[in-house]
Amino acid sequence: MTTAPPFTWTDAAVRRALGLDLGEDGSAVPGDSAVRYTGVCTDTRHLTPGSLFVALRGPRFDGHRFLGQAAAAGAVGAVVEGRRADVHDDPLPPGFPLYRVSDTLVALGQLGRFRRRSFIGPVVGLTGSSGKTTVKEMLRAALSARFQVHATPANQNNRVGVPLTLLSVPADAEVMVVEMGTNEPGEISLLTRIAEPDVGLVITVSESHLEGLGSLEGVLEEKLSLLAQLPPEARAFVGDSPPELPRAARRIRDDIRVVGFTADADAQCRARVAGTDDQGRMTFHLGDAAVRPGYPGPHGATNALLALTVARELGVPVDVAAPEVEALTPSGLRGESLRIGAMELILDCYNANPQSVRAALDTVGARLWPGRRLAVLGSMLELGRMSGALHREVLTYALGAGLDRVVAVGAFAEAARELTAAGRDGSRLLAVPDPAQVPAHLFPLLEGNELVLLKGSRGVRMESLVPHFQAAFGAHDAAFEAHDPEAHTSGSTGAGTGGGD
Numbered sequence: 001m002t003t004a005p006p007f008t009w010t011d012a013a014v015r016r017a018l019g020l021d022l023g024e025d026g027s028a029v030p031g032d033s034a035v036r037y038t039g040v041c042t043d044t045r046h047l048t049p050g051s052l053f054v055a056l057r058g059p060r061f062d063g064h065r066f067l068g069q070a071a072a073a074g075a076v077g078a079v080v081e082g083r084r085a086d087v088h089d090d091p092l093p094p095g096f097p098l099y100r101v102s103d104t105l106v107a108l109g110q111l112g113r114f115r116r117r118s119f120i121g122p123v124v125g126l127t128g129s130s131g132k133t134t135v136k137e138m139l140r141a142a143l144s145a146r147f148q149v150h151a152t153p154a155n156q157n158n159r160v161g162v163p164l165t166l167l168s169v170p171a172d173a174e175v176m177v178v179e180m181g182t183n184e185p186g187e188i189s190l191l192t193r194i195a196e197p198d199v200g201l202v203i204t205v206s207e208s209h210l211e212g213l214g215s216l217e218g219v220l221e222e223k224l225s226l227l228a229q230l231p232p233e234a235r236a237f238v239g240d241s242p243p244e245l246p247r248a249a250r251r252i253r254d255d256i257r258v259v260g261f262t263a264d265a266d267a268q269c270r271a272r273v274a275g276t277d278d279q280g281r282m283t284f285h286l287g288d289a290a291v292r293p294g295y296p297g298p299h300g301a302t303n304a305l306l307a308l309t310v311a312r313e314l315g316v317p318v319d320v321a322a323p324e325v326e327a328l329t330p331s332g333l334r335g336e337s338l339r340i341g342a343m344e345l346i347l348d349c350y351n352a353n354p355q356s357v358r359a360a361l362d363t364v365g366a367r368l369w370p371g372r373r374l375a376v377l378g379s380m381l382e383l384g385r386m387s388g389a390l391h392r393e394v395l396t397y398a399l400g401a402g403l404d405r406v407v408a409v410g411a412f413a414e415a416a417r418e419l420t421a422a423g424r425d426g427s428r429l430l431a432v433p434d435p436a437q438v439p440a441h442l443f444p445l446l447e448g449n450e451l452v453l454l455k456g457s458r459g460v461r462m463e464s465l466v467p468h469f470q471a472a473f474g475a476h477d478a479a480f481e482a483h484d485p486e487a488h489t490s491g492s493t494g495a496g497t498g499g500g501d
Contacts, residue, residue, distance in 0.1 A: 006171055010035065010036050011034075012033070014031075014037070014099060018079070044073055053070040056105055056160065057104065064080055064081070067090075071090075079108075113196065119173070122176075123175075124176065125197030125201070126177070127179070127182070130206065131299065131303050132180075133154075133155050134295065139310055141325050143314060145316050148174045148175070149173065149175050149177060150173035155179070157181035159190065162191045182223075187222070199234060199313065201236075202223050202237075202239070203239050204239045205242065205244070207383060215386075236253050239306060243264055246265075279367065281296045282296075293325060295328065299360075299362065300363070308321055343449060343469065348455045349454055351457055352456050357398075361403070371447065371449035373404055374453065376455070376462065376465070377394075377409060378455065382457075399425075399428065406430070408432070416429045435456075439465070443472050452469075
């Protein structure tokens with residue numbers, strides 16, 4: 001692949017991107033050739049000299065109030081909403097360009113799309129109810145075996161994060177991988193129109209963000225809008241689970257490629273499992289290549305298979321890409337392992353929906369472990385009116401996952417009470433309504449050599465229990481530092497770059 005010629009933001013380019021290159025009478029508005037920008041920024045705290053500042057408005061801050069700070073930090077122009085620029089904190093330098101638009105968030109997307117259109121390499125757009133960031137990192141690794149890859153940083157996958165990903169593409173990049181998240185109808189379609197991917201991938205769908213999307217059918221429609229927006233010449237992939245996903249995808253595109261381990265997967269995209277080691281890592285064969293991902297469990301194998309299949313489509317053979325994918329291990333509260341004395345914690349606290357909880361339970365259930373195996377399950381959030389039924393359903397699944405004990409926290413505690421009241425055997429269940437009460441109720445029952453899964457939605461912050469485990473069962477070599485993996489704000493605007501699900 002070849003890289004595009006160097007890209008420079010000029011006054012004329014900004015005006016074209018924002019539709020400000022024509023006057024009210026339809027005449028052309030010439031750009032000032034002397035005005036150039038080194039990049040686009042939405043955060044005064046990370047602004048570099050020469051930047052164009054986009055004044056976003058968030059729930060806590062209004063970027064328009066920080067225009068003076070942006071100029072003092074080195075911004076040489078700003079995108080603003082109408083007359084809101086008049087509320088800024090400090091005077092602006094003489095001749096400081098202001099590009100007035102009706103909505104700066106929309107304008108940020110327009111700038112991102114304009115930058116994307118100057119990129120000549122393939123752009124991969126991916127979404128799914130779970131596994132997005134993991135597959136994105138696996139795909140980045142797989143493609144890096146042959147190409148210079150630019151991918152979404154962290155989980156910056158929403159209406160702020162996707163444009164910023166496009167705007168930050170380096171000059172030497174040959175491939176882009178753009179992660180897209182959603183928590184309301186129409187967001188994936190909008191992000192697809194901004195990123196204009198050449199390759200689309202829908203990893204999986206499940207009951208997530210039901211408060212905004214209503215039902216599994218609503219989630220399915222929202223995720224598949226990525227494929228519906230692709231041009232005919234683009235390449236499209238979906239996972240094979242749940243079965244509704246490939247069936248619905250084939251109604252959108254007859255050239256869809258289905259990836260997975262089941263009979264629903266296309267023959268050239270189907271892998272076969274060869275075995276599982278004592279850490280729960282599965283070995284599978286894709287074509288003639290054997291792959292053992294560093295991520296354990298069926299979910300880890302599926303995510304690796306999706307990444308390797310798309311990378312193969314873009315010119316990286318499986319045997320070349322596989323070592324890069326195998327070297328990745330869980331991190332950032334996405335199934336990472338933490339040893340505390342003779343105990344091991346599996347920290348899967350980044351997010352939770354019914355599908356991802358079942359996948360985490362399968363991973364722990366596949367592990368060989370000399371002591372007992374437990375799951376501490378925190379509430380799954382944003383499930384709307386289906387919350388109670390889905391917590392009961394997932395808890396029933398957990399009780400059949402071969403674990404020695406299941407600790408039901410928050411909404412799962414209520415589900416536990418309902419299941420036991422209905423006659424379900426609760427001998428392996430421990431219901432704890434408040435996460436803060438887990439140590440007092442659970443720790444007297446532990447021997448200190450258990451394998452413990454901590455799983456819950458981001459808002460529940462199940463990782464806050466880790467220091468209590470450390471204090472009770474022996475500090476780890478390096479003290480665990482609880483962190484918020486979604487703490488990627490746009491600074492003065494207060495508009496987050498991390499996306500839904």
